[in-house]
Amino acid sequence: MTAIAEATSRTPRRTSSDAEFARAKVNLALHVTGQRADGYHLLDSLAVFPDIGDRLRVSPAKATSLVLSGPFADALEADDPDNLVLKAGRLFFEHSRQVAPPLRFALEKNLPVASGIGGGSADAAACLRLLADRYGRGRADAALVGIALALGADVPACLAQRPCRLSGIGERLDPAPPLPEIAIVLVNPGVGVSTPAVFRALETRDNPPLPAFPERFATPEVLLDWLRATRNDLQPAAMSICPAIGTVLDALDARPETLFARMSGSGATCFALCRPADAGPLHESLARDHPDWWIACGTV
Ligand code: C5P
Structure with missing residues (x-):
């Protein structure tokens, strides 16, 4: 059996988590420490993920679609192939060598777009977590980080959604010291x-x-x-x-x-x-x- 046939013959696992919370990423501190030859900047940042975010659901459908709701739905286009949720979906199935099943992604867009809190990256990361639960090897799969990085420098941090020190171009994560209640x-x-x-x-x-x-x-x-x-x-x-x-x-x-x-x-x-x-x-x-x-x- 080929890898693709083997993968597509698997019945999608039902999980309790068909909806996923995509937390905002807040840089409490952000130092720019250099610039790479390709133009990307080197950063050193303390990032936290408060309980404020978008909500993404995925369900089987006849055709793949993105359905938008929430206060900032109008800022996005449902048929934009560059939408990070759709891109994350495509990349996930490409990397796991599976034929992408038709899926309905329902995104409740509560975070303002282009606003410095990683909303698009958080949505892409939520999509990867959902697909890893349903169609992959779970969210602990190390390959997921590589897919996240291919989507954007800060998507790996949004995948983990835990307070962390970000370095490199934002893709290198180290756990942050425990934070006080604030x-x-x-x-x-x-x-x-x-x-x-x-x-x-x-x-x-x-x-x-x-x-x-x-x-x-x-x-x-x-x-x-x-x-x-x-x-x-x-x-x-x-x-x-x-x-x-x-x-x-x-x-x-x-x-x-x-x-x-x-x-x-x-x-x-x-x-x-x-x-x-x-x-x-x-x-x-x-x-x-x-x-x-x-x-x-x-x-x-
Ligand atoms: O990561 P994101 O796609 O949001 O980055 C948007 C743009 O910001 C990049 O194309 C680049 O111009 C700039 N950027 C940068 N250095 C980083 C992250 C982003 O110069 N570490």
């Missing part, structure tokens, strides 16, 4: 920012790496002290392209609940860290003053 509020002013444009606008590309990590971030204060010694090197460049980022950061810094505020990734989404009991009031006061902003709160 809440996060994400804010996006409704402006998409082009990641390549932000990287092009950088003034310096050879900044020092992140400072040494403590063994654990034992209290919020330890984390906040460490963060104050770090930067997001993409923030000044992103703010020059998208001044609304400055407005968001000023609004977050002005709130008494905010312990620390910064932009994530290449923007425009910014985050505020606060005590868990302060997340609701912070969310409410921001929503009252800025009804057109996307605001979501969760736990780091």
Whole structure:
């Protein structure tokens, strides 16, 4: 029996997880430490995956389709072959040498697109986890990381969805020290920012790496002290392209609940860290003053 015949003769495994949560990726700190010959930048970043995200379901169908719902569904095209969910599906079956069965992907798009929190990468990673459960060797299959990397530099991190230190071009993962209990509020002013444009606008590309990590971030204060010694090197460049980022950061810094505020990734989404009991009031006061902003709160 050929590999393809063998693979397609397998009955898809039913799993309890036909829906998958695709968590936002938030860069609490992001240093740009160099640039490769191919133009990609070397990064050193602490990334976390709060309980804020998209939801993806997959089910057998007569023909493959992508069905979009949720507050940011209109920002995507259901028939765009470059959509990362469809691309992830194609690549998964190509790599596992299986004929791709027709599938219906239903994506609830809760995260703003092109917003510095890895929404597309999170969706692609969720798709790989679902397909690995149903049609592959499970999500612990090492080959999955290679497929993820082929889809984008930060898809491997989104596959794991655990706090981590990212290096290389964002594809190298090391576990982050344990984090304290702290809440996060994400804010996006409704402006998409082009990641390549932000990287092009950088003034310096050879900044020092992140400072040494403590063994654990034992209290919020330890984390906040460490963060104050770090930067997001993409923030000044992103703010020059998208001044609304400055407005968001000023609004977050002005709130008494905010312990620390910064932009994530290449923007425009910014985050505020606060005590868990302060997340609701912070969310409410921001929503009252800025009804057109996307605001979501969760736990780091
Ligand atoms: O990973 P993603 O597809 O979001 O990257 C979009 C673009 O951002 C890349 O094509 C590249 O121009 C830039 N980039 C970079 N260095 C990285 C990640 C992204 O220059 N480490």
